[in-house]
Amino acid sequence: MVEKKQSNDNLEIKIKVVDLNFYYGNVQSLFNISMDIYARRVTAFIGPSGCGKSTFLRVLDRMNDIIDGTRVEGKVLVDNEDIYQEKTNVVKLRKKVGMVFQKSNPFPKSVFENVAYGPRIHGIRSKQALDEIVNKSLVRAGLWEEVKDRLNDNAMDLSGGQQQRLCIARALAVEPEILLMDEPASALDPKSTTRIEDLIRELQIEYTIIIVTHNMQQAARVSDYTAFFYEGRLIEFGNTKRIFTKPKEERTEEYITGRFG
Amino acid sequence: MTVKFLEKIMYHFLRAVTYFIVMVIGYIIFDIVWKGFPTVNWEFLTGFPRSSGAEGGIFPAIVGTFYLVIGTLLFSLPIGIASAIYLSEYARQNKFTQAIRLAIITLAGVPSIVFGLFGLGLFVIFLKLGASIISGSLTLSCMVLPTIIVSSEESLRAVPRSFREASLALGATKWQTIRKNVLPYSLSGMLTGSILGIGRAAGETAPILLTVAAFFLPRLPRSIFDQVMALPYHLYVLATQHPEANKILHMQYGTAFVLLILVLGLSVGAMILRSHFRKKYRW
Numbered sequence: 001m002v003e004k005k006q007s008n009d010n011l012e013i014k015i016k017v018v019d020l021n022f023y024y025g026n027v028q029s030l031f032n033i034s035m036d037i038y039a040r041r042v043t044a045f046i047g048p049s050g051c052g053k054s055t056f057l058r059v060l061d062r063m064n065d066i067i068d069g070t071r072v073e074g075k076v077l078v079d080n081e082d083i084y085q086e087k088t089n090v091v092k093l094r095k096k097v098g099m100v101f102q103k104s105n106p107f108p109k110s111v112f113e114n115v116a117y118g119p120r121i122h123g124i125r126s127k128q129a130l131d132e133i134v135n136k137s138l139v140r141a142g143l144w145e146e147v148k149d150r151l152n153d154n155a156m157d158l159s160g161g162q163q164q165r166l167c168i169a170r171a172l173a174v175e176p177e178i179l180l181m182d183e184p185a186s187a188l189d190p191k192s193t194t195r196i197e198d199l200i201r202e203l204q205i206e207y208t209i210i211i212v213t214h215n216m217q218q219a220a221r222v223s224d225y226t227a228f229f230y231e232g233r234l235i236e237f238g239n240t241k242r243i244f245t246k247p248k249e250e251r252t253e254e255y256i257t258g259r260f261g
Numbered sequence: 262m263t264v265k266f267l268e269k270i271m272y273h274f275l276r277a278v279t280y281f282i283v284m285v286i287g288y289i290i291f292d293i294v295w296k297g298f299p300t301v302n303w304e305f306l307t308g309f310p311r312s313s314g315a316e317g318g319i320f321p322a323i324v325g326t327f328y329l330v331i332g333t334l335l336f337s338l339p340i341g342i343a344s345a346i347y348l349s350e351y352a353r354q355n356k357f358t359q360a361i362r363l364a365i366i367t368l369a370g371v372p373s374i375v376f377g378l379f380g381l382g383l384f385v386i387f388l389k390l391g392a393s394i395i396s397g398s399l400t401l402s403c404m405v406l407p408t409i410i411v412s413s414e415e416s417l418r419a420v421p422r423s424f425r426e427a428s429l430a431l432g433a434t435k436w437q438t439i440r441k442n443v444l445p446y447s448l449s450g451m452l453t454g455s456i457l458g459i460g461r462a463a464g465e466t467a468p469i470l471l472t473v474a475a476f477f478l479p480r481l482p483r484s485i486f487d488q489v490m491a492l493p494y495h496l497y498v499l500a501t502q503h504p505e506a507n508k509i510l511h512m513q514y515g516t517a518f519v520l521l522i523l524v525l526g527l528s529v530g531a532m533i534l535r536s537h538f539r540k541k542y543r544w
Binding site: 068117121154156 | 437
């Protein structure tokens with residue numbers, strides 16, 4: 001595991017959320033959320049099911065746009081730029097903000113084609129460049145050694161844990177700066193989960209990572225900062241160690257000690 | 262009467278009904294093969310009809326039906342698939358799209374003779390295309406469009422939403438996502454459904470009766486604006502319009518046999534295509 005530097009003086013704000021409200025039709029599901037996400041740190045979103053943490057995650061790369069009738073109020077600044085402006089280039093935003101989903105969802109193509117999909121979309125044609133990107137991404141996702149002889153095999157033939165790391169490699173291949181992970185290990189066995197967690201720690205050196213998780217120990221293990229959501233509101237946000245040892249809010253304490261959730 | 266006895270009766274009853282259906286289909290096929298196959302020889306397949314179809318072959322009708330199937334494919338496939346993509350991927354679910362869907366389902370239930378009349382009015386007379394291959398193909402296209410749209414939409418919806426999400430999350434545009442990550446997986450289903458629909462259209466008589474089919478035209482068409490003979494209509498003519506219809510039963514059965522083989526061939530082709538793609542893409 002990579003040692004983390006926790007000095008506060010090199011903290012750089014990557015994402016700034018100001019007074020965010022979110023609506024599914026007439027139903028409001030996020031209320032007045034304001035928070036800062038720090039660059040090259042792991043931030044965990046925790047909270048009971050339906051608390052809005054996944055919805056909030058999807059606000060950050062505008063993935064809710066594809067659902068009819070959703071509406072956002074407030075500001076989300078990524079690198080000081082509001083991503084909910086009229087002129088925002090959503091394609092560019094999603095290239096910068098990668099996403100890994102709860103259920104691993106490789107495409108029914110070869111391992112190589114899965115990773116090369118994003119770069120191809122963004123105009124990279126040369127076989128040599130693609131080879132390089134695929135290799136680099138698989139190495140960074142810690143999958144290269146296992147699949148280097150199986151690049152042309154169908155991705156569906158990989159194990160569940162391998163599939164999820166392939167999805168991470170696929171996301172890394174478009175050179176994102178931020179990585180959103182929606183319960184990336186919830187469908188995996190303990191061994192694969194450990195691998196993903198180690199990987200998150202390694203990736204944190206280069207990427208800003210936000211991970212939604214149901215697993216309290218996981219949040220405590222992998223994250224530097226933790227945000228606790230409850231009923232669409234951000235109840236508490238702070239240093240993970242502090243949140244798990246001295247929570248300020250009663251609700252947070254009840255949740256992390258397992259009294260509800 | 263015990264419950265167990267009733268159970269037994271129902272089981273045998275339902276089984277008998279199913280067997281009955283299979284028997285009817287089997288009998289029809291057997292009858293056509295038995296009486297039609299002996300007629301089929303090289304001259305029958307490649308010769309031109311003589312004495313109003315009582316002698317000679319059915320080559321112009323085979324060619325005509327072949328042209329109509331190709332024409333129908335060319336018109337209906339792009340339009341049907343494009344509308345299916347719009348309905349499944351772009352259109353919001355609201356009153357308007359519900360109305361469109363209702364219209365499509367209604368269209369599927371319109372009797373084929375009505376399509377024939379519509380084709381006569383629009384393509385033959387109003388657009389001045391005359392009784393021609395193009396009018397007939399367009400009319401048949403209108404008739405099979407609902408089948409193509411519905412089956413294409415179904416195969417688009419069968420592609421998991423997560424593929425679309427993953428692609429969009431990588432910064433792909435909607436169209437890139439559809440083209441590279443939805444269509445390739447649904448194309449086989451679309452083609453299968455469409456070919457089955459067109460196979461049915463190949464056997465239709467009413468729509469082509471008013472828009473393209475020639476009563477007796479012992480030559481091949483010269484252009485797409487020419488009339489053609491077609492197998493189903495030729496069969497109708499031989500069976501009902503020929504002065505000595507009951508003496509040329511073998512010609513009728515021969516024609517029916519060829520038509521059956523053609524339609525079955527399309528269905529089998531569609532099934533082979535589907536199983537081929539199923540092996541290629543699975544999830």
